[in-house]
Each structure stands twice: as structure tokens, then as C-alpha cells.
Amino acid sequence: MRTIAVVNQKGGCGKTTVSINLASTLAAEGKRTLLVDVDPQGHCAVGLAVPEEQIEQSIYDCLVGSRRGEPVKLTEILWEISDNFELAPASIDLAAFEQQLSGTVDRENCLKDVLAAVSKDYDYVVVDCPPAVGLLTFNAIRAATDVVVPVETGYFSLHGLSKQLDTLSVLCKQCSQHINVMVLASMYDIRTKMGREILVELRKNFSGKMFWTVVNFNTRLKEAASLGQPICEYDPASRGHKDFQSLAQELIASDTQIEPKQRPIIQARQEPVAIQSSIRAKERKEVIEALDDNLESISSSAQELLAGLKSGQPKAKSKQKDIDSKLNDFYGVRQFEGSVRFVTLYPRAKTVQIAGDFNNWQPQQTIMQPGKDGKWELALELAPGKYRYRMVVDGQWQRDPYNESVEMNPFGEYNSVLEVK
Numbered sequence: 001m002r003t004i005a006v007v008n009q010k011g012g013c014g015k016t017t018v019s020i021n022l023a024s025t026l027a028a029e030g031k032r033t034l035l036v037d038v039d040p041q042g043h044c045a046v047g048l049a050v051p052e053e054q055i056e057q058s059i060y061d062c063l064v065g066s067r068r069g070e071p072v073k074l075t076e077i078l079w080e081i082s083d084n085f086e087l088a089p090a091s092i093d094l095a096a097f098e099q100q101l102s103g104t105v106d107r108e109n110c111l112k113d114v115l116a117a118v119s120k121d122y123d124y125v126v127v128d129c130p131p132a133v134g135l136l137t138f139n140a141i142r143a144a145t146d147v148v149v150p151v152e153t154g155y156f157s158l159h160g161l162s163k164q165l166d167t168l169s170v171l172c173k174q175c176s177q178h179i180n181v182m183v184l185a186s187m188y189d190i191r192t193k194m195g196r197e198i199l200v201e202l203r204k205n206f207s208g209k210m211f212w213t214v215v216n217f218n219t220r221l222k223e224a225a226s227l228g229q230p231i232c233e234y235d236p237a238s239r240g241h242k243d244f245q246s247l248a249q250e251l252i253a254s255d256t257q258i259e260p261k262q263r264p265i266i267q268a269r270q271e272p273v274a275i276q277s278s279i280r281a282k283e284r285k286e287v288i289e290a291l292d293d294n295l296e297s298i299s300s301s302a303q304e305l306l307a308g309l310k311s312g313q314p315k316a317k318s319k320q321k322d323i324d325s326k327l328n329d330f331y332g333v334r335q336f337e338g339s340v341r342f343v344t345l346y347p348r349a350k351t352v353q354i355a356g357d358f359n360n361w362q363p364q365q366t367i368m369q370p371g372k373d374g375k376w377e378l379a380l381e382l383a384p385g386k387y388r389y390r391m392v393v394d395g396q397w398q399r400d401p402y403n404e405s406v407e408m409n410p411f412g413e414y415n416s417v418l419e420v421k
């Protein structure tokens with residue numbers, strides 16, 4: 001069984017779209033496939049038309065039950081979506097997962113244990129992660145043989161990628177298994193010069209660590225999600241479906257390449273002999289070092305690429321700190337001479353508004369002004385205090401992609417957080 005965690009702490013980069021459509025396409029290729037949603041937002045169920053009000057038990061019950069001595073079998077929570085394709089849905093309860101298991105031993109291995117019980121039943125498990133690094137994402141990484149990082153082919157996504165890979169590196173350091181980390185270019189818009197240039201540079205810099213397949217920006221994928229269908233059902237002739245077929249085939253073709261050497265090396269429960277432990281420790285160290293090198297090189301490639309694009313010289317070197325501080329000076333939320341300035345980038349949006357506890361969550365009261373090249377701005381006068389807000393982009397509510405300070409709200413989604421001094 002191959003377990004693929006779809007990870008990126010950046011919100012809205014296509015994780016759920018990739019998870020649903022990769023899983024459904026693998027199933028259509030005849031692979032027994034399980035899609036596991038560990039995002040409290042529960043978007044996989046929405047995207048596959050599973051009615052939220054009829055989800056009585058979710059992955060939350062399996063994960064928490066496994067540590068509370070009240071085990072719930074994975075088979076009890078599954079929804080059959082189509083031939084070979086099942087979904088383990090998430091629920092809002094997951095928002096409290098971290099808090100509820102705090103102090104519990106082995107809490108980062110809940111998903112790994114739950115999946116170990118069904119390892120003979122599936123060829124592939126795809127895990128859709130939340131847009132935050134926390135215990136849920138860590139559980140997914142601990143259970144994974146592969147991590148897929150979907151990256152939008154835009155300048156600012158590279159900025160996110162570099163940070164993301166650093167974080168992944170820290171998480172993977174704490175894992176005992178080899179993880180095959182691959183970048184997937186997503187939402188690629190061939191019509192833009194920037195998109196094309198970035199794809200070329202990504203290919204040069206990430207060779208071997210990037211899928212050949214690119215997921216193009218395709219409105220049929222958006223429509224399919226809003227109608228609760230995977231793309232292979234909604235529009236098999238679409239570009240979106242062709243991309244996911246190609247991605248599934250690329251993954252299937254790599255099955256043999258990563259067997260058996262790169263499969264999880266530590267199988268503690270099956271190794272009874274004490275002397276095995278010193279060998280295992282050595283192997284673990286080697287694996288961790290290899291993985292760490294691997295991630296460091298991807299991460300530094302991302303930084304170089306980013307620096308190069310910024311200066312117009314693709315290979316120019318620059319320190320991550322400088323790049324980050326420059327970008328952060330530009331986009332995000334800043335206090336500036338008595339007002340709070342929000343600056344963001346949505347090149348395709350028609351309207352961008354802000355809703356927060358400072359305006360009673362009424363987005364129409366705070367409309368951002370469009371600037372050049374997809375930039376949007378707004379200045380507000382706010383009294384000192386802590387505020388929560390969300391961006392409303394063409395009617396869709398989402399966290400501020402340039403503010404890393406977030407809090408989960410009662411709906412299982414992320415609010416951005418702002419402190420005015």
C-alpha cells in the first residue's frame with residue numbers, strides 16, 4: 001500500500017482538488033483507492049457530494065478512538081464513492097483533535113496505526129491535509145510513503161514553497177521512514193508569461209523531485225467540485241481529466257522504482273530480535289540524513305529560483321531572510337501611520353473584500369481596491385486589540401494567504417489573526 005499525503009500549508013493551492021481527482025483517477029485505473037480527509041474543513045466530502053448531515057462517524061472517531069481505548073474501525077466510517085474508490089470523511093470535530101490528544105503518548109502515529117489495519121485492502125491511500133502545520137498534518141506525514149506538494153506556478157507560491165519545504169524538513173526529521181517528496185505544479189496557466197517562465201525554471205531546478213505532469217488551470221475542475229463529482233465523471237474529455245490521468249499513470253509507473261528499498265525501513269513490530277535495534281537506529285539515521293539532504297536541496301533550489309526571478313537573473317543567489325523580509329514588507333497586513341494596511345495579490349479576482357470581527361463580518365463594508373498586476377489594497381483605522389478576519393474573493397471566503405497567523409473558527413476553517421498595537 002502506498003500512502004500519499006497531499007501537503008502544503010498555503011491555503012487554496014489545490015490540495016483538495018489534487019486529492020479527490022488523483023484518488024478517483026487511480027481508482028478508475030483499477031487501483032483499490034482510499035481517500036482520507038484529515039482537514040476539519042471536510043472539503044473532500046463536499047467535493048464528492050457526501051451529505052455532511054449524514055456523516056455520523058468520521059476519521060476523527062478512528063483517530064481519537066485509537067488512543068482512548070474506544071477503537072472505531074476504519075471500515076465503519078467509509079463511504080463508497082465508486083468502484084475501487086472509498087472516502088474516509090472528516091468532520092469539524094477534527095478541529096479539536098490537537099487539543100484533545102495533548103499529552104497523549106504517540107499521538108502523532110494515530111493515522112499510521114489506523115491505516116496499518118487496512119494495508120492489505122488498498123493499493124493507494126491519498127490523504128488530504130489542512131492548510132496548516134499541526135498534529136493532523138504531522139499524522140499524515142508519519143503515515144506517508146510519499147508527500148506530494150502542489151505548487152501554483154506563480155512567483156508568490158515559490159515563496160511559500162521554500163518555507164513549506166523547510167517545515168517539511170523539520171517534520172520529516174522526526175519520522176522513521178523514508179518519504180518520497182515530490183513537487184506538483186498546479187493551476188498552471190499557459191497563457192501567462194510568468195507561468196511559463198516559472199515552469200521552465202521549476203523543471204531546471206527540481207529535476208527528479210518534480211512530477212512531469214502539470215495540472216493546468218481548468219474551469220471544469222472547479223465546476224466538477226461544485227457539483228460534487230470527480231473530473232473523471234464530470235467531464236472525461238476535459239484537459240483537467242487528462243492531467244489527472246497522466247499524474248496517476250506517472251505515480252503507478254514509479255511504484256516499481258521505489259520498491260522495495262525506499263519503502264518504510266522501520267517495521268518495529270515485526271522485528272523481535274534485540275540486535276535489530278542498533279541496525280535500525282543506523283538505518284534510521286541514514287534515512288533521515290538522506291531525506292534531510294534531499295529536502296534541503298529542494299528548498300535551496302526554491303530560494304535560488306525565487307531570488308533569480310526577483311532580480312531578473314534566474315541563478316542569482318540570495319538569502320532566504322532577505323527575500324522573506326522583502327516580500328513580507330510588500331504583501332500581507334501592516335500597521336502604518338495610524339492605519340492598518342492590507343495588501344494582497346489575486347490576479348484573476350473580480351472583487352476582493354475583507355470580513356472580520358471589526359466590521360461584524362460584513363464584507364461589503366470593506367472592499368479592497370484593485371491596483372496593478374492583480375494587487376489589491378485597503379487601509380482601515382482600527383483601535384488597538386486582536387482581530388480575526390477573512391478575505392472574500394469573488395464571494396469565496398478564505399484566509400489571508402500572506403498572513404501566517406491563523407486560528408481555527410467554529411466552522412473548522414481558518415481565520416487570519418491581526419494584532420493592532
Ligand SMILES: Nc1ncnc2c1ncn2[C@@H]1O[C@H](COP(=O)(O)OP(=O)(O)OP(=O)(O)O)[C@@H](O)[C@H]1O
Binds near residue numbers: 223
Ligand atoms: N487546476 C485547477 N483549475 C481550476 N481551478 C482549480 C484548480 N485547482 C484548484 N482549483 C480551485 O481553486 C480553489 C482552491 O482549491 P482547493 O480547495 O483544491 O485548494 P486547497 O489547497 O485544498 O485549499 P485549502 O488550503 O483551503 O484546503 C477551488 O475553488 C478549486 O476548485
Ligand SMILES: [Mg+2]
Binds near residue numbers: 017
Ligand atoms: Mg483543501
